Amino acid sequence: MSEAKFPKLLDYEALKQQFGEDDPQTKTSAFSTPVKAEFDPEERLFSDNKEEKKRPGLTGTRLRSYAFAVLTRKEYAKAELIEKLALYADDRDEVITLVDELSRENYQSDQRVAEMMLSSQKRKGKGPNQIKMKLKNKKVDTALIADELKETDWAQQAYELKVKKYGVDVAKEPKLKAKQIRFLMYRGFEMDAIIKAINRKPNED
Template identity: 65%
Template sequence: MLDYDVLKQQFDDSTESTSPTTPPESLEALNFDDEQQPKAQGLTGSRLRSYAFAVLTRREYSKAELIEKLALYAMDRDEVLKLVDELATQNYQSDQRVAEMMLSSQKRKGKGPNRIKLALKSKKIDSSLIQEELKETDWNEQAYQLKVKKFGLTVEKEAKLKAKQIRFLMYRGFEMEAIIKAITRQEHDI
């Protein structure tokens, strides 16, 4: 970690030697004791690697997200690309893990396959990574449970109320086939 008191002392020494005409008021404007510490710019080598590990310990990032995050602080984008590839080969970063976590998170939130694929696309993750899990999920049951939670067990006869349920489930990302089965399913149907 950086010791800001030592840096301040070194900075003060270097400014005195390079520009003796600098007024003391301008040095007071440089406040190193603020809550907001200056962000490190131009990281390379082991410092960039350490920052990458620090970022990855907080949460999982997709490859594209990690590249963008590290590129903000790195000197060389090529070094970032090499580092992220190395982290991916060593399994510190995995798009597969991120995709699986997003799938389970989105399913818990009541999202359908289309919304999940859209969320993956926004994070620049290929949806083929979780294609098997998407196929294995019973989307008809998911849509039905969501319909019951929002609208109850009754099967609506009125077109306006059916349309409202259809719009709700479509917005949540379910396919039309699953939606129709969910809104027409009777309580005792299995």
């Protein structure tokens, strides 16, 4: 993956200084970077005390600080981040404006989310239809990885998965072939790649 397709990430060192790395209650991010917000709206929202179960009503710098704390833990799609922050914010319009700004500055990136999704799902043996569906659920445009989807040899991906599950022999019984087809369809592969995979003979290029 080229550097152009993977823009700058957050300045974690600056965030560590902002939120206090040495606090014993420091939280660990998804990138193994300890981060602690100056407050924890999630703890307040889900407190055992029913009287405390209120929207924290974050605004301004407190909302921005919480947004950075959230983004250090994992990558969020733009639509996901808006919904996440809206749970704790006082004004949804302020959330949308803030997330738009974070997106422009590449602190939030649907491109990164799409590329990470593609990579992780391919490692799990998932086909293009599954990947597109998961991106759609996150409201991420699949066009962001259109080239990568097109360049991937999905027949090879399907064949490797078929071999792992059923071996290298080409199935002759209709029931077994149908079973392999259903298996690969469930994994998100398209029929053209599936037919090539199940009919491919050992050592065949």
